Amino acid sequence: MPGKKVCIVGSGNWGSSIAKIIGHNVKASNRFDPIIDMWVYEELIDGKKLTEIINTDHENVKYLPGHKLPKNVIAVPDITEAVKGAKILVFVIPHQFIGKLCDQIKPHIMEGTIGISLIKGVDEGPDGLKLISDIIREKLEIDVSVLMGANIASEVADEQFCETTIGAKNDANGHIFKELLQTPNFRITIVHESDTVELCGALKNIVAVGAGFCDGLGFGDNTKAASCGVADLITTCYGGRNRKVAEAFVTTSKSIAELEAEMLNGQKLQGPQTSAEVYKILQKKNMVNKFPLFAAVYQICFEGKAVKEFITCLQNHPEHM
């Protein structure tokens, strides 16, 4: 029986790192088709199409420069072409683009297709918070697992050791994804509580923005750790893009949007937007007071609250009263 075709939906910083892993792993297993299609949001780099550069030089020169992708990873600019015939879909795009993309993919979904989301973010549903995996699940009517962890893309691409978690409601599918994604330096644990895994991955980005504020304001380690938990939180609060841009927000007094464009060369922040989505949900549920850190990050990023008030917001936590 021929191996199942895999399509990677996305090709940013994390998408390209994951493509490196998947490209290698499919060669070692007859469960998968050895050719991988990777959907690339087309753009011109010095007048040349990014897909052509990737397919010729085997490097995503914009989003993961300095790393060669395996030659069996083929960049495809048309999403319908990329997903054609695929039974395994790996979603790895900034969360704000997922809804539209799923609508384009839907007519091409084959029976028995499964998906995994590596996307950190949330959306707002009619009853409150909506998981990105739920958007994919509902729009495409497929089983969706998630993968989240303390996984800064460039370090994974450098093959530095790290751990990650697959949340899989369907155990057998979780194991298929583990075979597709695990390497000696990218160790995977599978758990059933998929929603919890996804929620932690999404919400840590808001905390990372808070950590960047602390760095920008020159606070010490105790203060920064007051907003910090474990694993992905630690990583993101020291090494991530959300933290870096939030620090520059304090030291340059430019807007988050300006800094994102200036500092990230097309890469996208997930933290500020997640804080906005979460804030709206908390308001609807009358729960803003229970989440002072999330509320403060939102108000500083979007409502002009002075960043020097950041700690004041946290000092007034109801738990401390």
Ligand SMILES: NC(=O)C1=CN([C@@H]2O[C@H](COP(=O)(O)OP(=O)(O)OC[C@H]3O[C@@H](n4cnc5c(N)ncnc54)[C@H](O)[C@@H]3O)[C@@H](O)[C@H]2O)C=CC1
């Ligand atoms: N970069 C990292 O270290 C990690 C990222 N993640 C998560 O992975 C997800 C994807 O992030 P990255 O791969 O880092 O992306 P990125 O932030 O590096 O790149 C942005 C990507 O969005 C694409 N894009 C721009 N406009 C678009 C549009 N209108 N429609 C569709 N795509 C468009 C760009 O072509 C590019 O591929 C995010 O949810 C992020 O939180 C998770 C773990 C690590």
Ligand SMILES: O=C(CO)COP(=O)(O)O
């Ligand atoms: O999710 C990440 C590390 O696990 C990357 O975080 P940033 O998007 O803040 O770089």
